[in-house]
Amino acid sequence: MKKSHENNYAIYLLTDDLLHIIYKKVPCINLKAAQLIVKDRMELQEGKPMPVLCDIREVRNIDKAARDYLALDGSLWVEKLAFLIDPPVTDMISSIYLDTHAQKVPTQSFTNKPEAMDYLGVKEKDNN
Amino acid sequence: MPNSDDFRVKRIQKMLLEMAKGNFFYTIEPSDKNDNIASLVVMLNMVNEEIGAAFIHQGFANAHNTPQCVVQLSFILDGNGQIELLTNGTCSLMSYLPKDLIGKHITAFMTEKSVERWTKKMTKYLKRERSETVLFLEFVTNDGLLLAKDCQISVYQALDGSGQKIHLNSVFFSKGEPFETSLPKKKLKVTKGIKEHKVTLTPDDIQIIRDVHDMITNNLDKDLPTLKDLARQKGTNEYKLKYGFKQIYGTTIFRFLIRERLRMAKTLIQHSTLTIKQIIQMTGFKSKTHFSRAFKEKYGMSPSDLRA
Numbered sequence: 075m076k077k078s079h080e081n082n083y084a085i086y087l088l089t090d091d092l093l094h095i096i097y098k099k100v101p102c103i104n105l106k107a108a109q110l111i112v113k114d115r116m117e118l119q120e121g122k123p124m125p126v127l128c129d130i131r132e133v134r135n136i137d138k139a140a141r142d143y144l145a146l147d148g149s150l151w152v153e154k155l156a157f158l159i160d161p162p163v164t165d166m167i168s169s170i171y172l173d174t175h176a177q178k179v180p181t182q183s184f185t186n187k188p189e190a191m192d193y194l195g196v197k198e199k200d201n202n
Numbered sequence: 203m204p205n206s207d208d209f210r211v212k213r214i215q216k217m218l219l220e221m222a223k224g225n226f227f228y229t230i231e232p233s234d235k236n237d238n239i240a241s242l243v244v245m246l247n248m249v250n251e252e253i254g255a256a257f258i259h260q261g262f263a264n265a266h267n268t269p270q271c272v273v274q275l276s277f278i279l280d281g282n283g284q285i286e287l288l289t290n291g292t293c294s295l296m297s298y299l300p301k302d303l304i305g306k307h308i309t310a311f312m313t314e315k316s317v318e319r320w321t322k323k324m325t326k327y328l329k330r331e332r333s334e335t336v337l338f339l340e341f342v343t344n345d346g347l348l349l350a351k352d353c354q355i356s357v358y359q360a361l362d363g364s365g366q367k368i369h370l371n372s373v374f375f376s377k378g379e380p381f382e383t384s385l386p387k388k389k390l391k392v393t394k395g396i397k398e399h400k401v402t403l404t405p406d407d408i409q410i411i412r413d414v415h416d417m418i419t420n421n422l423d424k425d426l427p428t429l430k431d432l433a434r435q436k437g438t439n440e441y442k443l444k445y446g447f448k449q450i451y452g453t454t455i456f457r458f459l460i461r462e463r464l465r466m467a468k469t470l471i472q473h474s475t476l477t478i479k480q481i482i483q484m485t486g487f488k489s490k491t492h493f494s495r496a497f498k499e500k501y502g503m504s505p506s507d508l509r510a
Contacts, residue, residue, distance in 0.1 A: 101315070102232075116473035135232040135244070138251035146419070146462075147469045162241035170248045176416035 081114050083107045092196045093124050099132040108140035112148045123151045125194040127187075131160040133167060145175035156190035157183040210239045216345045217246055226254030227273075227295075227374040228347040231313070254375075273374045275341075275349070281328060281366035283308045283320075295374065297344040308370070313340040313348065324355075328366060333357045349374075401445045410436045411446050418455070422463050423486045429455065463487065464500050471508050478505050 077088040083103060087094040095115065100107070115126075149155075157168045168183040184190035191197070213230050220228050229250065230243045275295055278287040285303050293300050296311065309317045316339045327333045334356045341349040353372040360367050403411070414436060418426065427435070432455075433443040447455050463485040470481045479490075487493040498504050 113473050121474055121476060134234060138255060147465065150469060160236060162238050163236045163244055166241040166245045170245060174252050176419055178420045
């Protein structure tokens with residue numbers, strides 16, 4: 075099974091054992107954006123809990139309302155979460171987010187994709 | 203040179219100074235860059251939001267004496283958007299003198315994005331005789347910091363026949379001067395009853411209570427142990443846990459649990475295809491009646507209405 079989806083803020087690639095979300099380059103992720111990101115993700119997953127690889131390398135700004143929403147409402151059906159980051163900016167964003175919000179889901183940040191996939195326990199099949 | 207490191211560091215210093223004064227409503231415009239200064243800017247903006255939120259939520263720290271005041275950003279503009287009148291608070295927020303602002307066009311003090319939004323929306327609203335809306339606008343202060351906020355905008359007709367006017371308004375919370383010097387009266391009380399339960403919380407106690415908060419958030423489907431057991435598990439006592447939680451989060455543990463369960467149920471109802479029955483089980487509710495009643499009370503509609 076392979077599905078993909080795209081909205082204004084992110085691209086979703088769904089395979090049997092992984093959901094890969096790539097955040098697009100937008101000026102700011104606000105609450106409205108976060109709600110759409112979560113809604114589309116949940117609709118795509120159809121209730122199946124899975125590991126998620128979240129590529130936030132293009133993110134430059136995410137406001138508090140969005141962070142709170144993602145941490146509280148945004149974690150349903152996420153088994154394990156890996157952030158793909160590009161220091162220093164997204165490294166900082168992920169560290170502050172992880173430190174200030176209690177995580178329901180085991181989460182770690184990585185600068186390279188194979189390590190992230192390894193953490194999620196997913197074998198890489200394609201090379202994007 | 204707005205992009206030189208020197209310039210960017212100066213902005214950061216300005217922002218830190220404002221934070222030191224207790225003004226958490228400024229932000230620094232983030233850049234597209236991915237360097238150390240950019241990451242520092244991002245960090246500062248995020249930390250600023252976190253502290254600001256904790257500050258406004260008075261119960262977070264030992265808040266008995268937290269002075270808090272409201273600073274109003276308020277303009278009256280003519281139909282073209284020229285500034286006619288503003289409050290003193292507005293001047294100090296924007297770090298301009300009144301004479302620098304009066305007579306100027308409001309868009310001269312906005313970011314490009316906001317000018318675009320303003321122009322687009324206001325053409326529509328100004329066509330009506332009266333209208334009211336909320337617009338998210340970013341103002342640029344004299345120091346180059348951003349003031350970003352939802353602004354209430356009302357278009358009205360002046361009584362003296364001078365035509366259409368625009369009233370632009372927003373409020374910010376600031377540390378500033380306290381409202382009153384005497385003991386604050388209606389601050390966050392621990393109980394509604396006659397007796398005021400006040401607990402002195404050490405940093406360790408606060409950490410324990412935060413842990414309990416996080417534990418509840420992460421185990422919404424499970425039954426909550428009795429407060430006594432919970433306190434014992436965490437190495438504190440029931441009294442501290444009970445009243446300390448209320449002091450910090452402004453609600454009782456039980457109400458908090460229900461609130462978070464309802465929040466999860468709402469997300470599931472909106473974005474999943476699970477049946478209401480399944481959702482009730484997943485969110486730890488014991489009875490459908492109780493769930494439906496609590497849900498309707500909180501969100502103003504029944505679970506099935508939200509689904510439909």
